[in-house]
Structures are given as structure tokens and as C-alpha cells.
Amino acid sequence: MQMLATVLNNLFKRPVTREYPYRYREPFRSSKGRLVLDMRECIMCTACEKRCPAGAFEIKRKEGLFKFDPYSCVVCGACVEACPKKCLDVDSDWRKPVGEMRTEIWHIEPPAKVKSPAGAETP
Amino acid sequence: MSFRTIIPFGPQHPVFPEPIQLKLAVEDEKVVEAIPGLGYVHRGLEKGAELNDYVKNIYLAERVCGICSFIHSWTYCSCIETLLQVEVPPRAEFLRLVFSELSRVHSHLLWLGLYADAFGFESLFMQCWRVRERSLDMQEAGGGGRVILSTCTIGGMRKDLDEDMRRAFIKEVAEIRRDFQQIMTPFFEDYSIKKRTVGIGVLTKEDAQSLGAVGPVLRASGVAGDTRLLGYGPYREVDFEPVVEAGGDCHSRGKVRVREVLRALDLITQALERLPEGEIKTNFRGKLNGEVFQRMEQPRGEMLYYVKAGSNRSLDRFRIRTPTFANIPPLLKMLPGCDLADVPVIVLSIDPCISCAER
């Protein structure tokens, strides 16, 4: 008797569950789905590597090697805040299932150490 | 004459979401003694935290528990804030209250579902979890994750609620309340639920106090003990009264949690309506120094953090005492004298979270 309202509701309403692979719920705007990297601006400062609690980055400045393991990443967003060049961003959509786990590797031209300011004279 | 037999209950048992073993000494169908066996899911998080940078530990502390994770990160951050003497902006404090009460709502709804399942009321279990899903959606919309939010940080919060979201939250809380009120009556009045829970697993007020019960277990035995009464964070600025029931049995523990869901929803609405304007984060710097104890109320009861600063951004000692650990001695007091068939309901009534207890 105490559940009568719920029972009637359940009889006449649509199911609350979704038929998942066919119907997909759009992620919330601020969901933390996965980390996306845009390596064009990266200056190899290693700020992201230092901040990451999961150890998902491996950066070798001298060799210009930048490795990111998306499957260690816990999408906390600490690296996004740390990056001075805004190369990293959190996307709200989830990562799709994969058949093979791969580390993402970039080869980046290591930045020149110290640029002499324009107009400065070199002795 | 009756023989004494030892029955191993767990570590794998349908009522346990997590592994704990209870060796039950039974005479006929009556339990006479229970011996707990812990240690199946020890993860060494405390030691891990001592080896880590203290800022990275926020994410580690959050993973101590998969249900009340936000409150863990809040407690940890508040320990570090005390050590660094950082002021947290009021808006951040109120946002922390909103998310911590949301985790209380979803934790209690989860438990109420499991509890209904333990005595065989499957449809109630599904209804509870249906309502819970709405609170998880709120967490995802506001914090970015269903359970692990990673929004709490040292000095404040990392995500703000905008005005639209704040209004949507207030509306959603009202709807959760309406949905929950529709399904909560059986927990108070249903004949078969009463039959399975009234007078089962009784813990008297004296026992609850002397054995150090915490949280809903303590409050169901008639003691108004709630860490939130200490007024940490914004709790001193909202109207709050702990929920107390006098029975001390499984039924009372269920009732306390049902009423606490409503109380938590009420606190969320209060906090959202009074949400102060301003910053959500203060920057911090300096070295960790000294040691600190911090107590906070989790869905399952009082939790205690001890943090001792070490040299060079690490911690010397990190210690957590979770509410389930404190509630095991009272559980061992409840079990003797009950029927073997009532053991699942009694064990579940303390809301055991074993992974937390063993960290």
C-alpha cells in the first residue's frame, strides 16, 4: 500500500534505464571525460610531469621526447592548471573502448635554451 | 545439549560488497560469538601518502573510499590548510558543504538500497538506487565526476557553481526530496521490514558510548553525537541538528539514515541559498610545519585524520581512522544472541565500508 504511488508511476512512465549502446547520454558540460593534448605550443617545461599524481607523463627534454599514457591518467586536471601554454584540456566526453592500450608519443623540437633579446649585442 | 560450530561468514558473501570475514560461533541457530578477520583489501595508502608530495596526496586521500571520497579530500585539505595557516574563502567552504552533503545523500541511498536487498525487498532496493542516480548526476554536473570529483584543493575549491547551476541544484534537490519521500514510508511502517529489523541487533546507549560507536550507529542508540556539531567549516552558520533515534536496533539505524537523507537535502538547500559571493580559492605557499588532528563527519560516522609534516614537501606520518573501523567493536557486541539468519542484516546495519577501514 505504501508503495502504491510508486507502483502506478512505474506502470505508466518510461523506463528510467537507457538501452546503452543504442541510446547514449550526452555528457555534462563540466564532466571530466578524458585529457586532450595539443602539442603544437608545448615548450617542454615539464610542469605537467611534476604535477601529475598518476605519473602519466614522461618527458625527456634533451631528446625532445614527450610520452603520455592515457590509461594511467585519472583526469584530475592538475596538469591542465599547471601548463603555461594551455596545451592540455579536459574534454567532457569519455574515452571510447579500445582493443589495445597505447602510449601516445610526440617528438618535439626541444626549445633553444636562452634566446638573446632582440637588439642585444653579443660580444 | 547443543554443539558449538564455527561458521565462516565471508570474505565472499552476497551481502558483502567488500571482503571481511566474521567467524561466527553458533550453537544450534544462535550466534554466541563473532571473531572478525580483517586485512583482505589493505592497500598501503597511508605509507603511499608519506612517500608522496603533499599536494598530490589530495588525489590519493580521495581514493581511500569510493563513496564518501569528497569528504576525505576535504578533511585532508583542511589538515594541510591548518598546517599552512591558509584561510579558506567562505564561498569555497559552502561549496564544500554542498558536495559533502551530496555524498551523504548518495551514500545513505546506496546503503538503504543494500539494506532493503539484505532482507529481500528487491523493488525497494531499485527505487532507492533510482533516486540515488539523480544525486550522482548532480555531482557530475557540478564536480565533473560521479564519485571522484577532484574539486577540493588546498585553499579552496577548483570548480565554481555558476548562477544557473545553483538554481538548477536547488530545483533538483527539491525533486530528489519529493521522489525520496514517495519511497521512504516502508522503512518506517512496512510490516515485513519491521518483522526483520525491530529488536534485532540491539546496541544499548551505554554500550554504544563505551565501545566508541560513531555515526548513525551511535545516533540510533539515542546519543546525539555528531562531529558536525563541532561547527567545523560552514556548519556553524547553518541550522543543523543531529538525527537521533532511541531504539538501538536495526530498524532505528535504518530510520536514522532515512531521516539523515532529508536533513542532508535540507542542508544543501540552505547552503545553496546562502552561498556567499566571492573567491573560491586562496593561494598558499610556505612550508608545512607541525602536526594536526582533524575530525569530520562522514556518512558512516566520525573520521579522524592525523597529519605530521615532514621535511621537503612530504609527510612524516599520515594516519586515518575511518568510521567502519570504530563500528566493528559495537558490531561484535550486537551479534551474540541473534539468529544466524539475521546476521546479514545486522552486519549491514553498521554500513561496513571495508576498503576504507583497511585503507
Ligand code: SF4
Ligand atoms: S589529468 Fe591528472 S592524472 Fe591525468 S595527466 Fe593530468 S595531472 Fe596526470
Ligand code: SF4
Ligand atoms: S606543462 Fe604544457 S608546455 Fe609544459 S611540458 Fe607540459 S604540455 Fe608542454
